[in-house]
Amino acid sequence: MTQAAISIKNLEKTYDNGFKALSGVNLDVRAGEIFALLGPNGAGKTTLIGAVCGIVRATGGSVEVFGHDNIADYKAARSYIGLVPQELTTDLFETVWNTVSFSRELFGKPANPSMIEDILKRLSLWDKKDSEIRTLSGGMKRRVMIAKALSHEPRILFLDEPSAGVDVELRTSMWQQVHSLKDIGVTIILTTHYIEEAEEMADRVGIISKGNIILVDEKDALMKKMGNKQVVFDLREPLKAIPKTLSQYNLVLENDGNKLVFTYSPFEQGNDISNVLDNLKENGIRPIDIQVHQSSLEEIFIGLLNEKNVKDQVA
Numbered sequence: 001m002t003q004a005a006i007s008i009k010n011l012e013k014t015y016d017n018g019f020k021a022l023s024g025v026n027l028d029v030r031a032g033e034i035f036a037l038l039g040p041n042g043a044g045k046t047t048l049i050g051a052v053c054g055i056v057r058a059t060g061g062s063v064e065v066f067g068h069d070n071i072a073d074y075k076a077a078r079s080y081i082g083l084v085p086q087e088l089t090t091d092l093f094e095t096v097w098n099t100v101s102f103s104r105e106l107f108g109k110p111a112n113p114s115m116i117e118d119i120l121k122r123l124s125l126w127d128k129k130d131s132e133i134r135t136l137s138g139g140m141k142r143r144v145m146i147a148k149a150l151s152h153e154p155r156i157l158f159l160d161e162p163s164a165g166v167d168v169e170l171r172t173s174m175w176q177q178v179h180s181l182k183d184i185g186v187t188i189i190l191t192t193h194y195i196e197e198a199e200e201m202a203d204r205v206g207i208i209s210k211g212n213i214i215l216v217d218e219k220d221a222l223m224k225k226m227g228n229k230q231v232v233f234d235l236r237e238p239l240k241a242i243p244k245t246l247s248q249y250n251l252v253l254e255n256d257g258n259k260l261v262f263t264y265s266p267f268e269q270g271n272d273i274s275n276v277l278d279n280l281k282e283n284g285i286r287p288i289d290i291q292v293h294q295s296s297l298e299e300i301f302i303g304l305l306n307e308k309n310v311k312d313q314v315a
């Protein structure tokens with residue numbers, strides 16, 4: 001088995017006001033993977049990252065980073081980690097070069113200009129190295145935050161909501177940059193509430209809701225489960241029953257046979273909408289209107305939570 005980069009056991013956080021933001025989180029992140037922590041706002045993503053990085057004081061449980069306890073052996077554990085926080089925090093009047101170099105010094109690492117150069121080039125910031133950060137666009141500022149996090153050559157990079165407030169173009173180039181970091185062996189953990197981001201980036205996805213990890217799975221398996229679409233056909237003539245020749249499809253009649261509902265996953269092969277349309281036509285079934293409905297993240301969470309509640313009751 002590959003070594004876990006991060007091993008989280010029964011991690012709990014109750015804030016001073018009594019709010020329980022993490023209730024017994026167990027999670028192993030594998031070395032070298034891209035792991036997406038997916039969950040709605042307020043689920044506890046930033047708290048979890050903070051507790052691993054030593055910014056938030058956990059009230060129970062433990063975290064090991066490459067085998068080092070993140071409290072007893074804080075310095076060693078922290079040295080493995082680069083953190084790009086959700087909120088951009090940096091000295092706006094400093095230059096890109098100085099900011100990134102200084103971040104490296106903070107970790108007690110000897111100066112290494114050629115490495116800083118490499119990071120800035122990798123993040124397309126090289127031509128901005130002498131610019132003050134306040135003069136940069138939002139996307140560039142975010143890349144400076146990534147450069148800072150990479151300055152001490154961490155083996156693990158945390159990206160907390162990297163795409164929040166970032167335009168589509170930049171998002172795509174950032175995803176490419178993250179993949180290229182993975183290629184050089186960096187373990188990446190990102191938080192997001194965008195399904196597409198988890199889908200695009202992650203090897204594995206963990207879903208967090210109300211301070212609990214409710215599911216961890218390979219991305220492909222999860223997207224198959226999550227990506228259900230529904231097409232609702234309003235029919236000209238009500239149908240009494242679904243024709244036998246259509247039985248291979250997941251079709252259900254509603255509204256006294258006036259609506260035909262087709263549910264499918266775009267990730268399943270051979271179950272595509274054009275086959276269904278052809279088959280409807282062959283059976284003389286004519287829709288007068290069509291609505292497409294994609295399960296939203298919200299619905300998926302509700303679905304997963306309901307599933308979990310049912311399992312808990314059975315167990």
Ligand SMILES: Nc1ncnc2c1ncn2[C@@H]1O[C@H](COP(=O)(O)OP(=O)(O)O)[C@@H](O)[C@H]1O
Nearest residue numbers: 015017019021040041042043044045046047048
């Ligand atoms: N310092 C704090 N004191 C009290 N509650 C907090 C504090 N920080 C976060 N919370 C609460 O903990 C929950 C999880 O927050 P957070 O980890 O930021 O969620 P996420 O990053 O998933 O949006 C939220 O309900 C939030 O309001």
Ligand SMILES: [Mg+2]
Nearest residue numbers: 045046086161
């Ligand atoms: Mg957050």
